[in-house]
Amino acid sequence: MNQGSTRDLIVGLFVLAGLIALAFLSLSVGGLSLRNNGGMMLYANFDQIGGLKPRAPVMISGVKVGQVEMIKLADDFRARVELDVDPKLQLPVDSSASILTAGLLGDQYILLQPGGEEAVLKAGEEIEMTESAVILERLIGQFIHNTNIEKAGPE
């Protein structure tokens, strides 16, 4: 019977190790949230979202406050982005949302810049001021175009 209890212990350790590995993968790597999904949903419409993907971070001053939940096509053919942010966030109604790139070739994220108004955004409300993503190719094309104009200018 002694051999039995040693074996039980080993089996228990094995199962524990497996569950810990599973928990690590789910929570730490996979981003499963154990806290209640009491995130506040805000909306923003953009002309151009570039490479923005769901689960992209939403930042204020470099601090992550939420993530992109869903991206859909609005009726006016703009991109309607649903943001899942911290419910405790007191964001003034005149805040702006811009799509920036982390580094030169990195993933894109949303930067919120708080406005000055007293009234704050509540769940389901819209962020009015938005700045679309910069498309690198357009920028380069514009640069080349401008350079050509400059070159051709003096003549």
Added chain:
Amino acid sequence: MSLQPAASSAAPAHVLFEDVHMAFGGRTVLRGMSCEFPRGRISIILGGSGAGKTTILRLIGGLVRPQKGRIAVAGLDVTSASEADLYTVRDKLGMMFQGGALLDSLSIFDNLAFPLREHSKLSEAEIAKEVRDKLAAVGMSGVDHLLPGQLSGGMVKRAALARAIINRPEILLCDEPFSGLDPISVKRIEALLRHINRELDITILISSHHVPSTLRLADQVVLLVQGQAMVGSAQSLRTSPDPMIAEFLNEEVDHSRALDLGFEPERRPIL
């Protein structure tokens, strides 16, 4: 082809075969076999290899079903019983398999305790006592902690025998209990079987081709010839004028003689 019937007993048949047909993959083993095994007696099923001796035991246990016919064990029909009903019948049976069929991952103690732990309400202490008693009865005290793989052939058979009777069955089925044993072990098993039958009043059915021991033990002999049963007493078998029976016995005895050195000559039925 006639034998004198076995000494008729007033008790009804414990196991009854009625016109049983059994075939395996195209080969017919039993053809309309009918036979009665009386209660409280030792019956031996004799026959050459492949004659169907083991099949008869397996049919009684419900491990296989016949194509035709009826088999009754202690009044219960096993041919048409459901799997659940079969378990009720098997409670009355104990089987000693040819290879022992002990669970090779359990110790001898756990093997014997197994049926008790499963089916009886005895406490662990009571079970331990039963197991030790039975091991002592078969002359194997002190091996409880060993695994079946660590025992000799004779010891495995004795452990299997102990396990078969530990739940006090009404009927004990033995498949080739003497095969592969040295003469001393054969005598031992013989004595044990006789003891079990007399003291515990258990009906014993033995399938064997070891003629000398079986003729010594048998109250009734069932000879399987071409898929049918010829029933008689050991005496009538020995003294039968039928040349076919004599040839069978002769051949089997020669067979046994090769295996059974040191066999007492005065018991040899032929020659």
Added chain:
Amino acid sequence: MLQSIRHLGATTTAFVYHLGRITLFALAIARAVVTPPARFRVFINEIFNLGVLSLVIVGVCGLVVGMVLGLQGYNTLVRFGAEESLGAVVGLSLIRELGPVLTALLTTGRAGSATAAEIGAMVRTEQLDGLRMMSIDPMHLVVSPKVLAMIAVMPLLTALFIVCGLGGGYFVGVNLKGVDAGSYWSSLHANVVFSDDIAGSMLKALIFGILVALVSTYRGYTCAPTAAGVSSATTSTVVVASVAIFISDYFITALWGV
């Protein structure tokens, strides 16, 4: 020519026949699982035999596979200047495909063949008949605990394989190749989603566990009661289970992605 057509027909018939039998077998196991008494001790023993004893092979292979992924991934990504995404590459490969499939194959080879051989040997030595004669259903005592244990153990082993693999990739990428440690984990975190990747991975592991469990116990249970029969049961278990794992992997991947 005619002979090969006849052979093909016979093989197809045999396949369908076995499919039917294995389904009935699975139903019998399901029935046995819900019948008391619960074989808890046997179940724990089986988790030991199938899970704990497979730990070493799963852990070592996981580590090495992770290292290979780290190496290959780095060599490919560095051409595009994207070596900071190594974590994501190693992680997604392991989590989505290599983790569940390789763990299942390794487990088939170790635990699956052991199970088939063990049950086959019990058939050959009449131990299962012995149990039946003692009014004990071998499906209940022997087969069901093994099946349940295999199904329970597979996701755990897969998770351990993946974690070891991530570690192996980390070792090669960060320690050997100079990838930034923070980038390794953040690219991994940014690109792995629980609902798609982890859950899908565990679903695969569960399904593979069911496949290996059924194939190994079925082949052992129905093997011919000879030494050759047991040997054939063992080898065919590995072959059939492996093919089944690959085929079901495709279908799960295709359907889960929807």
